[in-house]
Amino acid sequence: MGKIILEGKVIPYFTVGNGEFGKTVRAGDKIVCPNCGETHVLHGGKNSEGEDTEVLLVYSCGKRTLLAAVDNRLVDRFGVRKLEA
Numbered sequence: 001m002g003k004i005i006l007e008g009k010v011i012p013y014f015t016v017g018n019g020e021f022g023k024t025v026r027a028g029d030k031i032v033c034p035n036c037g038e039t040h041v042l043h044g045g046k047n048s049e050g051e052d053t054e055v056l057l058v059y060s061c062g063k064r065t066l067l068a069a070v071d072n073r074l075v076d077r078f079g080v081r082k083l084e085a
């Protein structure tokens with residue numbers, strides 16, 4: 001995570017390099033959670049048109065929602081492992 005200041009507001013951001021992408025995943029895929037060791041399901045979101053999108057894939061661990069993948073690729077740094085069927 002980093003921070004930039006734009007027009008007086010502090011805006012957090014993170015970057016992902018090409019070399020950090022792991023396996024391809026889709027919404028509905030199961031992953032092994034790096035926090036609790038249990039299995040969770042990946043979920044996508046909606047775009048501004050209200051259509052399903054998998055640009056960001058997240059999972060829920062307890063009350064937390066955590067990012068696992070960007071553009072259908074796991075981000076190695078997040079420690080999420082795809083559960084192979």
Ligand SMILES: [Zn+2]
Binds near residue numbers: 040
């Ligand atoms: Zn978990």
